[in-house]
Amino acid sequence: MPADKGKKQKVAEKGEDENSSDYLDGDLLISIEKLQEIQDQLEKLNEEASDEVLVLEQKYNEIRKPVYQKRSEIVKSIPDFWLTAFLSHPALSELLTEEDQKIFKYLSALEVEEATDVKSGYSIHFNFNPNPYFEDAKLTKTFTFLDEGATKVVSTPIRWKEGMGLSNGTHEGKGNKRPLNEESFFSWFSETPAKDMDDIHDEIAEIIKEDLWPNPLNYFNNEGDEDEFEAADDDDDEEDDDDDDGEEDE
Numbered sequence: 001m002p003a004d005k006g007k008k009q010k011v012a013e014k015g016e017d018e019n020s021s022d023y024l025d026g027d028l029l030i031s032i033e034k035l036q037e038i039q040d041q042l043e044k045l046n047e048e049a050s051d052e053v054l055v056l057e058q059k060y061n062e063i064r065k066p067v068y069q070k071r072s073e074i075v076k077s078i079p080d081f082w083l084t085a086f087l088s089h090p091a092l093s094e095l096l097t098e099e100d101q102k103i104f105k106y107l108s109a110l111e112v113e114e115a116t117d118v119k120s121g122y123s124i125h126f127n128f129n130p131n132p133y134f135e136d137a138k139l140t141k142t143f144t145f146l147d148e149g150a151t152k153v154v155s156t157p158i159r160w161k162e163g164m165g166l167s168n169g170t171h172e173g174k175g176n177k178r179p180l181n182e183e184s185f186f187s188w189f190s191e192t193p194a195k196d197m198d199d200i201h202d203e204i205a206e207i208i209k210e211d212l213w214p215n216p217l218n219y220f221n222n223e224g225d226e227d228e229f230e231a232a233d234d235d236d237d238e239e240d241d242d243d244d245d246g247e248e249d250e
Contacts, residue, residue: 106131
């Protein structure tokens with residue numbers, strides 16, 4: 001009889017443990033559901049905040065336009081302003097060949113134009129004085145953000161004057177001493193995808209839009225932050241090394 005009593009006690013304890021476990025699982029589920037509700041509220045508030053920030057950004061884009069225009073007029077009176085700013089920029093300076101620098105002497109204005117709906121994209125305009133290199137007074141590269149993360153990129157096809165076109169990244173003019181493997185900055189205008197693509201990353205456009213355009217005087221005065229771009233270059237080098245290691249492992 002005592003043995004039967006012990007068995008009954010163990011069975012009772014096991015039943016209590018199972019009931020306790022069910023109770024805890026039920027409490028846990030309720031807590032997770034409540035937490036999800038809170039998280040949903042936060043997501044909704046974040047979306048509302050983002051929408052309000054965009055509205056505010058669009059408002060101030062309009063307010064800044066005449067100020068940018070005034071700045072542009074003053075810049076036109078400063079010889080080689082944009083050439084100097086580019087050459088003083090730690091990332092952009094590496095993109096200009098000697099021949100490009102000659103062309104940049106005719107660059108009278110640079111402008112970043114946000115789309116009316118800032119979520120839709122932006123354009124970068126290069127305005128040139130009459131020059132012996134190409135017919136165009138303005139070269140533009142436009143980035144349009146489409147649904148589902150795709151980006152449409154459209155550039156001005158450069159109408160080079162005779163003997164001044166780009167062929168494999170080099171000028172065709174006689175007497176050109178540039179190495180054949182040295183790529184012109186102006187090849188950037190032909191670097192557009194054949195069709196809309198996801199995750200297009202145009203580092204040149206991003207640097208011009210986010211860093212050079214807001215305060216080009218920083219770079220004209222050679223006061224730019226080189227450390228930021230050196231750190232970015234180091235990160236890129238590490239990623240390249242990782243990719244190479246991965247290929248070797250295969």
